[in-house]
Amino acid sequence: MQNLDVANMQGMGKDNWIKFKLNRSYENPWPDVEVEAHLRPLEPSEIVSWETAAENVALDIASKYDNLYVAMSGGIDSEFVAKTFHKLDIPFTPIIFELEDVNALDVWWAFKWCKDNNIKPKVVNIDVETWIKRWIGISIEYCGRFGAGNGTLSYLYDYARENNGYLVTGAGFPEFFPDENLDYMTLRYIDTALHNIDGTKKFGFLIHEPDIIQHMMYPEMPFNFLSWTPEIVLSYVYHRDMNLNSAENKARIMSCLPRPKNIGIGDYFFRNHPILKRWLQLRRYIGTSEVAYIGSREEIIKILTTGKYD
Amino acid sequence: MTESFNLSFYFTANWWNDNPPEYSISIDDKCLRKEVFKIKQEVVGIEVPVTIESGPHQLKIRYENKKNSDIYYLPNQNILRENFFTLIKFSVDTVDCVNLHKKEGYYKRDFPDKQGNLIYKNNGIFLHSGEYILNFYSPIHYWLLSKFDKTY
Numbered sequence: 001m002q003n004l005d006v007a008n009m010q011g012m013g014k015d016n017w018i019k020f021k022l023n024r025s026y027e028n029p030w031p032d033v034e035v036e037a038h039l040r041p042l043e044p045s046e047i048v049s050w051e052t053a054a055e056n057v058a059l060d061i062a063s064k065y066d067n068l069y070v071a072m073s074g075g076i077d078s079e080f081v082a083k084t085f086h087k088l089d090i091p092f093t094p095i096i097f098e099l100e101d102v103n104a105l106d107v108w109w110a111f112k113w114c115k116d117n118n119i120k121p122k123v124v125n126i127d128v129e130t131w132i133k134r135w136i137g138i139s140i141e142y143c144g145r146f147g148a149g150n151g152t153l154s155y156l157y158d159y160a161r162e163n164n165g166y167l168v169t170g171a172g173f174p175e176f177f178p179d180e181n182l183d184y185m186t187l188r189y190i191d192t193a194l195h196n197i198d199g200t201k202k203f204g205f206l207i208h209e210p211d212i213i214q215h216m217m218y219p220e221m222p223f224n225f226l227s228w229t230p231e232i233v234l235s236y237v238y239h240r241d242m243n244l245n246s247a248e249n250k251a252r253i254m255s256c257l258p259r260p261k262n263i264g265i266g267d268y269f270f271r272n273h274p275i276l277k278r279w280l281q282l283r284r285y286i287g288t289s290e291v292a293y294i295g296s297r298e299e300i301i302k303i304l305t306t307g308k309y310d
Numbered sequence: 311m312t313e314s315f316n317l318s319f320y321f322t323a324n325w326w327n328d329n330p331p332e333y334s335i336s337i338d339d340k341c342l343r344k345e346v347f348k349i350k351q352e353v354v355g356i357e358v359p360v361t362i363e364s365g366p367h368q369l370k371i372r373y374e375n376k377k378n379s380d381i382y383y384l385p386n387q388n389i390l391r392e393n394f395f396t397l398i399k400f401s402v403d404t405v406d407c408v409n410l411h412k413k414e415g416y417y418k419r420d421f422p423d424k425q426g427n428l429i430y431k432n433n434g435i436f437l438h439s440g441e442y443i444l445n446f447y448s449p450i451h452y453w454l455l456s457k458f459d460k461t462y
Contacts, residue, residue: 026456029452030449133459136458136459137459140455140456140458143452275461275462278405278406278408278458278461279458281403281404281405281406282405282451282454282455283455285403285449285451286451286452286455
């Protein structure tokens with residue numbers, strides 16, 4: 001991969017520092033690397049506390065974008081984003097997606113946070129059948145193995161656009177593999193970006209395909225709070241306790257109550273809905289990877305503390 | 311690049327004389343299977359393994375043996391009954407394509423009808439001597455994804 005090729009890629013985050021590309025397409029169904037993401041910091045970063053890194057992100061986003069919306073799914077990531085803006089008295093509107101009552105148990109946490117902090121959220125309520133067709137349409141357009149997350153967020157991005165605003169989310173978070181939350185990438189299929197040719201697992205961080213697709217769809221949005229700067233990515237990677245799983249780390253680092261996720265739209269729903277069942281069967285044949293592997297803990301710390309990359 | 315997959319077809323057939331419908335399944339001009347229906351009005355499933363190169367292809371299902379004697383005409387020349395078979399649905403590997411064959415394919419008669427038409431939009435029913443044609447490309451699962459919203 002030539003550096004010029006990477007430099008010319010679309011980017012996400014402050015100064016577009018994370019370069020990315022979705023190579024899988026109808027014209028190129030079997031690329032060597034389906035989803036690419038490259039860390040390209042402009043300068044070295046210091047290792048700072050997670051709180052400091054997050055506050056710096058919030059202040060930077062607020063200095064560049066006004067009329068902010070924060071997508072709150074009920075998960076720890078988005079609650080932390082909202083909490084950070086709120087702590088700094090940066091005005092924003094929480095925006096919550098309701099899928100009839102299917103995800104009520106998830107978004108309960110989002111409504112609770114809003115109520116506890118006396119902030120009125122904007123609620124976008126979509127019926128199930130419309131939602132399904134929206135996100136399958138995204139999967140069709142981008143040749144994507146994913147759909148639900150992008151479909152959900154697309155309604156919130158659209159609302160922000162229509163109201164001259166900017167949506168910030170808890171997406172774009174660099175997750176660690178292997179992790180029990182990501183076991184399906186070994187058990188249900190073998191993600192080729194996360195396994196070596198001999199089938200052994202790689203140990204390192206990844207960015208999910210839906211994060212990349214949503215930024216392709218809405219490039220003007222500062223969506224990836226949790227990877228907005230090299231500093232915040234470095235802080236998480238450095239402070240992550242490798243003896244705990246990702247859920248435990250997030251709850252600890254972000255000081256949010258741990259909670260189950262996506263219990264409202266579980267596998268059973270996907271396996272039994274007549275359209276989703278067929279799409280689930282089909283997507284297994286589309287490509288072999290759902291992530292971009294960005295490097296091991298040591299590699300990422302080296303890149304971000306030196307500002308140098310190969 | 312070559313890919314391999316299984317096509318599964320589900321048919322029913324009906325006939326009134328001793329000439330049950332015979333059909334063949336081809337990819338492009340290569341015949342993969344030839345069958346004769348043996349049981350009336352029951353759903354019959356067959357699986358056909360396929361190996362093809364990347365690029366455009368045609369699936370063809372041909373009604374091989376339709377004859378004029380398979381049609382029973384009334385004295386006023388209206389048709390009382392005739393032999394036919396129906397493609398209910400097809401699948402690619404485990405992926406049910408539902409009614410995609412109706413939305414995407416067409417039927418090409420061997421002889422024009424009274425209005426001079428040779429091509430029919432397909433409704434899954436094989437009434438006339440001729441063949442059903444479905445244009446697709448390999449990799450077929452990508453083609454299916456591109457057409458997925460037509461299967462609702």
